[in-house]
Amino acid sequence: MNTNSRHAYLIMVHKDMYSFEKLLQLLDYELNDIYVHVDLKCKNFNYDLYKSLINKSKLIFIEDRYSVIWGGVSQIDAELSLLKTARQNENYSYYHLMSGSDLPLESPRKIHHFFKENDGKIYLDIHPLDNPKNEFERKIYRRISVRRIFTQYRSISGNKAKALVLLDRLYLMWQDKILRRDYIKQKGIKLAFGSQWFSLPNYVVDYILENKDKITDYFSKGCFVDELFIQTLLREGGYTSERSNQSKVYRF
Structure with a gap:
């Protein structure tokens, strides 16, 4: 159990947006730290405006930025940069990945209470994929089965x-x-997929960052891999065993 009650919100933005303003205001809470990756292609981003909206949280615009290409491995690079920066700063109870277009549906106090009651559980959309059975699954499989x-x-x-x-x-x-x-069969990869957004406890973030070389090996020559890399990594690490009736992974 992590005794630190602080949460890290990891936000990816690509331009100035009113929704991002509202998101920051809704997340502003004394137990929240907010980390923001601003797409490297974004010019004249109004940093001062967003900083002025925060009164209680720490707001950190991370320095390691990427030009994020839709479908490219740069999406993984940006996520890992957010995770690495946050983890280096503190041992957070939870790390939440969001886009600048997202808004929370509950207050920070209720969100913290929920995760305190469910401490250590992994909140991630995940679907194992070994033998694709339809065209949709085959397309996902081919994201990394060929280079x-x-x-x-x-x-x-x-x-x-x-x-x-x-x-x-x-x-x-x-x-x-x-x-x-078939690169998946060649490497013996236990593929899984799902939405890229997550709420992960600290021990899972440590596991992800410790396996950066594996992430590069598996996914650097794929496409739309932001919906594969964490799911696959956690499945291979035994966090999503299909045999367990007490899986720590909870689907949204």
């Missing part, structure tokens, strides 16, 4: 980017149809 080389160009316009995306698709087809490669 990708130009994922970072998916959301960039221009002829060069389009050509590289096309080349990436041809490379995928060559691996999938000709070579019959």
